[in-house]
Amino acid sequence: xxxxxxxxxAVTVNNLRSVPxxxxxxxxxxxxxxxxxxxxxxxxxMATGFGKTLANTGREDRAIVLRGGSQSELASxxxxxxxxxxxxxxxxxxxxxxxxxxxxxxxxxxxLKQKATGTKANVTLRGVGPKAFDLRPEIHLVxxxxxxxxxxxxxxxxAALGQFEGVDLGRRVTIHDTEWTVVGVFDSGGGSHESExxxxxxxxLSAYRRNLFQSATVMLESRQAFDAFKDQLTTDxxxxxxxxxETEYYAEQSKQLSRLLFFVAYIVGGIMAVGAVxxxxxxxxxxxxxxxxxxxxxxxxxxxxxxxxxxVFVEALALALIGGALGAAAAWIFFNGSSVNTLGSNxxxxxxxxxxxxxLAMSGIVLACIVGxxxxxxxxxxxxxxxxxxxxxxx
Amino acid sequence: xxAIISLRNVVKRYxxxxxxxxVLHGIxxxxxxxxxxxxxxxxxxxxxxxxxxxxxxxxxxxxxxSVAGVRIDALGxxxxxxxxARNVGFVFQFYNLLPQLSAQRNVELPLLLTSLSAAxxxxxxxxxxxxxxxxxxxxxxxxxxxxxQAQRVAIARALVSDPTLLVCDEPTxxxxxxxxxxxxxLLQTLNREQGKTVVMVTHDPKAAEFATHQLYLxxxxxxSRSTKAVA
Numbered sequence: 001x002x003x004x005x006x007x008x009x010a011v012t013v014n015n016l017r018s019v020p021x022x023x024x025x026x027x028x029x030x031x032x033x034x035x036x037x038x039x040x041x042x043x044x045x046m047a048t049g050f051g052k053t054l055a056n057t058g059r060e061d062r063a064i065v066l067r068g069g070s071q072s073e074l075a076s077x078x079x080x081x082x083x084x085x086x087x088x089x090x091x092x093x094x095x096x097x098x099x100x101x102x103x104x105x106x107x108x109x110x111x112l113k114q115k116a117t118g119t120k121a122n123v124t125l126r127g128v129g130p131k132a133f134d135l136r137p138e139i140h141l142v143x144x145x146x147x148x149x150x151x152x153x154x155x156x157x158x159a160a161l162g163q164f165e166g167v168d169l170g171r172r173v174t175i176h177d178t179e180w181t182v183v184g185v186f187d188s189g190g191g192s193h194e195s196e197x198x199x200x201x202x203x204x205l206s207a208y209r210r211n212l213f214q215s216a217t218v219m220l221e222s223r224q225a226f227d228a229f230k231d232q233l234t235t236d237x238x239x240x241x242x243x244x245x246e247t248e249y250y251a252e253q254s255k256q257l258s259r260l261l262f263f264v265a266y267i268v269g270g271i272m273a274v275g276a277v278x279x280x281x282x283x284x285x286x287x288x289x290x291x292x293x294x295x296x297x298x299x300x301x302x303x304x305x306x307x308x309x310x311x312v313f314v315e316a317l318a319l320a321l322i323g324g325a326l327g328a329a330a331a332w333i334f335f336n337g338s339s340v341n342t343l344g345s346n347x348x349x350x351x352x353x354x355x356x357x358x359x360l361a362m363s364g365i366v367l368a369c370i371v372g373x374x375x376x377x378x379x380x381x382x383x384x385x386x387x388x389x390x391x392x393x394x395x
Numbered sequence: 396x397x398a399i400i401s402l403r404n405v406v407k408r409y410x411x412x413x414x415x416x417x418v419l420h421g422i423x424x425x426x427x428x429x430x431x432x433x434x435x436x437x438x439x440x441x442x443x444x445x446x447x448x449x450x451x452x453x454x455x456x457x458x459x460x461s462v463a464g465v466r467i468d469a470l471g472x473x474x475x476x477x478x479x480a481r482n483v484g485f486v487f488q489f490y491n492l493l494p495q496l497s498a499q500r501n502v503e504l505p506l507l508l509t510s511l512s513a514a515x516x517x518x519x520x521x522x523x524x525x526x527x528x529x530x531x532x533x534x535x536x537x538x539x540x541x542x543x544q545a546q547r548v549a550i551a552r553a554l555v556s557d558p559t560l561l562v563c564d565e566p567t568x569x570x571x572x573x574x575x576x577x578x579x580x581l582l583q584t585l586n587r588e589q590g591k592t593v594v595m596v597t598h599d600p601k602a603a604e605f606a607t608h609q610l611y612l613x614x615x616x617x618x619s620r621s622t623k624a625v626a
Contacts (some may be wrong), residue, residue, distance in 0.1 A: 006507040017495040242564065297491040300452055302480025302508045302551075304473055389453040392564075393443065 007307040015311040016318065018291065025286045029316070030323040032279035038325025038363035040269030042335045044363065045354040047261035049340075053352035054254040057191035058247035060223040061093075062135070065216045065233060068240040072253065073107045077212040080104075082239060086216045089232045091219075091225030095134050100218035103129035106204050106212075110175050110197060112164040122161055124196040125175060127204030135219050138191065144169050144184030147201045152207070155184035157194035159351035162339055167197065176207050192250070195351040218245065228281060272370055276323075280375020284316050286382045295383055296391030305384035312383050316376025317369060324368025328361035329350055398425035399559065399592050400449055405458035407444050418444050420615045421458070426608075428559075431586040431593040433606035440612040442596045443564055449594055450478045450562035463559055480508040483555025484591075486582075488565035490545040492537040498524065498548045499533040505556040523551040527581060543574035550581060554591075562584065563595040567602050580606040 019026050036212065065086050070076035078086075083104035092100045096246045106127040111120045130149070133139055147153035166173060187355075188194045220226055223245075230243040235355060259356045288295070295308055336356040407419040419441045426432050426449075434442045444593075447453040448460050451467045460468040463482060470478055482609060484505075485491075492501045499520050506516040523529050537545050553561055563582065566587040567575035583605050585591045599605060603609050611619045 010507045014495055016491055021494075293491060294493055297485075297487070297493070298504070299476065300450075300485050301477065301505050302476050303504075304476050386563065387453075389444075389447040392452070392491070 004304070004306070007303050008310050010287055011303060011307040012289045012311040012314045013237070014294075015291065015315050018294075019315065019319075022287055022290055023089045025283050025290075026319055029276075029280045029283040029319045029372075030326065032276040033320050033323030033368045034327035034330065034370070035273040036269060036276045037324050037368050038334075039272055040265055040331045040367060041328055041331035041356060041360050041364040042354065043261060043265035043268065044360050045331060045335055045356045046340065047258050047265060048357060048360060049352045049355040050261065051254050051258050052355055053190060053192050054140075054250040055247070056189055057193060058245070058250040060245055060247055061220045061225075062246040063218050063220060063226055063229055063243055064246050065218070065241050066214075068242050073105070073215045074109075076214045076242070078104065078214065079212060081387055083213050083216050084242070085236070086233065087218060087242075089218075089229050091220050091229035091232075093221045099131065101131050101134045102216060103132040103135050103218075104201060104213040104216045105129065105132075106201050106208070106210065107214050108175070108204055108208055110173070112160075112166060112173075115163060115165055121164070123164060125154065125204060125241050126193070126196050126198045127201035128198055129201050132198070135217060136188065136193070136256050138189040139193065140187050141184050142187045144182075147183055147199050147203075150203055151200075152180045152203060152248065154180050154181045154197045154199040155186050156182050157198075157351075158185060158187045159194035160186055160196060163195075163351050173197075176209075178207050178266065180207075190353070192352075200370065202230060206377065269367065274368060276371045277374045278318065280316060280371055283319070283376060284312060284376050284379035285382065287315060287384075288312060288379045291383075292386060292391045292394065295386055296388045299388045300392065309380040310385045312380035313373070313376045316379070317372045320368045320372025320375070321365065324365040327368065328356070331364070332356040368369065397428060399428040399430075399463055400426035400459040400572060400594070401459075402445075402448070403459040403461075404497065405445075405448060405455045405460060407441070407448065407453070410431070416555075417456075418615050419448075419455075420614075422617055424610070424617060426594065428592055429590050430608055431583065431606045432595065432605035432610060434594065434596045434610050434612065435600070436618075438598075441615040442612055445612065446562055446564055446594060446596050450483050450485060450560075451475050476506065477508075480493070480505060480556065482558050482560055484551050484556070484558040484561045486546070486553050486561060486563040486566045487556070490537070490542075490549040490569075492545055492548055492552075494537050497534050497536055498529060498551075500549055500553045501537070502555050509556065519555055520551075523555040524548075526554060526585075527551045527566045540561040541574075542570050543577060546570065546574075546578050547581065550578070552586075554585065559592060561591050561593045561594065565596055565598070567597070567599065568626055572601075573609035575599070576604060612618040 066076035066382055067078060087100035087102035090101060095101050108125040108184045109122045110125045114121050142158060147155055167182055168186055169182055170183050220229060226245055233239055233241055233243050335354045338354045339351055403420050403426040405422040408415050408417045434446060436442050445455055448455055455468050459466060465478060467478060502520045502523055503516055506519060527550050529544060529547050532540060532544060563613055567578050579602055582593055586593045597603055609621045610617060
């Protein structure tokens with residue numbers, strides 16, 4: 001047993017020492033796997049970042065009310081009467097002044113030019129009620145001040161400010177032929193509201209010449225109060241609404257895009273991984289071919305086939321691990337924290353950050369190891385079956 | 396003296412494409428313990444094939460190959476590898492040293508197949524390098540050695556596990572005359588003083604003169620045998 005361990009260690013160490021002599025060929029496997037892992041991790045980081053942004057928006061003790069059957073706020077309408085009834089339901093928390101913490105909201109679409117591409121994209125203008133900032137304590141002004149009711153003023157989310165032109169503090173934005181002034185910049189802790197503009201709901205309704213809200217969001221007394229709140233609204237014959245926890249609503253909103261991104265990541269990553277396997281196979285066959293005389297000499301001396309197989313596997317795995325680590329590191333260095341935007345559920349842009357988590361990096365490295373194992377398997381078998389006499393003669 | 400190597404009706408065929416080519420035609424041969432045999436003959440006569448069969452690097456298509464009482468033609472891959480490790484030391488024309496390893500590490504390789512401790516391995520390696528006169532080159536890599544020195548390291552590697560048989564394939568084919576004579580002298584010393592049985596393939600009649608017996612192969616058959624009187 002000690003003899004076998006010695007054999008394995010000797011052949012493997014010798015093999016790894018010879019890798020620098022085959023640096024060019026070995027680089028193929030490292031680069032191929034690094035690129036594959038970088039792409040996989042980056043696209044998964046996109047899915048993770050998008051999911052995280054929407055998850056940061058929702059709270060278990062907040063509920064959103066939409067018209068029955070509506071999938072998103074944009075497809076929903078709530079009458080003024082409805083928005084007065086909803087905050088009075090059981091389970092809604094009240095502020096120190098005794099008023100329910102609720103906000104009837106109207107969602108409008110504003111077309112703004114993207115800084116990165118110069119093309120126009122839709123941005124959400126959210127008209128909110130007076131209690132909107134008690135409802136969403138995660139929203140903090142980072143510059144300027146809040147808008148005033150009945151004045152065409154708005155505040156802009158930090159992410160929207162980073163991505164779109166013309167919404168800097170003090171700038172005037174034309175919305176529905178009316179001029180609005182940007183008076184503040186807010187942060188919402190990485191949630192999707194950071195991609196929006198916010199203004200007074202009544203002023204927005206007036207600018208859009210509408211009288212219907214689209215959603216109502218309430219703060220519950222506790223997360224357990226949700227069922228009572230929902231029961232009351234869904235059994236009220238004057239209302240035809242769907243009631244969801246905010247977390248559930250945003251999870252549903254992110255589901256489709258997250259699925260698409262995961263699908264793209266695994267399909268594209270899978271195709272690239274197949275390419276990387278062939279690259280690895282080619283590299284390892286070359287490595288075995290370059291070492292044929294060495295392997296034959298060792299076998300002639302009495303070394304067994306197993307140490308040779310293991311040495312080829314270890315080389316493939318070592319190169320794959322280096323490639324995987326480089327790919328994950330590249331994804332982290334170049335993409336982690338990068339802001340991108342995509343079309344959200346309201347046909348408006350949601351800005352989010354790519355998030356390379358340790359588990360994503362580990363997924364990439366696991367993929368690299370799988371590629372390394374598959375790429376090393378057949379060359380290892382070939383190395384073990386190398387006819388000694390023929391290899392010595394060819395050498 | 397008893398035959399250490401015994402071949403009976405040994406045939407070796409190779410497949411070249413779809414065609415079967417018979418390289419050795421029913422060889423019968425006995426080599427006695429302590430012989431120094433030179434296998435000679437023109438290119439393609441089957442010398443190296445015969446040497447590979449004797450060294451257990453290849454198996455015959457038919458016939459029997461016995462070395463030190465073991466029917467090695469009946470041994471499978473792993474058992475044959477273990478048998479080679481215990482019984483045969485190989486010396487190749489181009490030395491076949493591992494370029495990444497020092498002379499000492501190259502010589503140590505066969506000992507990694509034994510249960511010797513690291514200290515014992517080191518002692519045996521030093522002894523083998525001393526026999527070939529290269530104690531002072533222990534830490535040099537093959538690229539830092541001359542051809543003659545590299546072949547001496549290869550001989551030390553072949554000796555270090557104290558095998559009964561040394562199998563040498565054109566050991567001087569890559570060396571100048573003077574260096575070749577030194578190497579052949581060394582093999583002769585090992586044969587005479589340590590009783591190693593040596594089987595050597597060579598094209599060189601001068602090299603063959605160092606052997607006690609000369610065998611001639613032609614077209615896969617043993618055509619003549621001569622024995623030199625030991626001085």
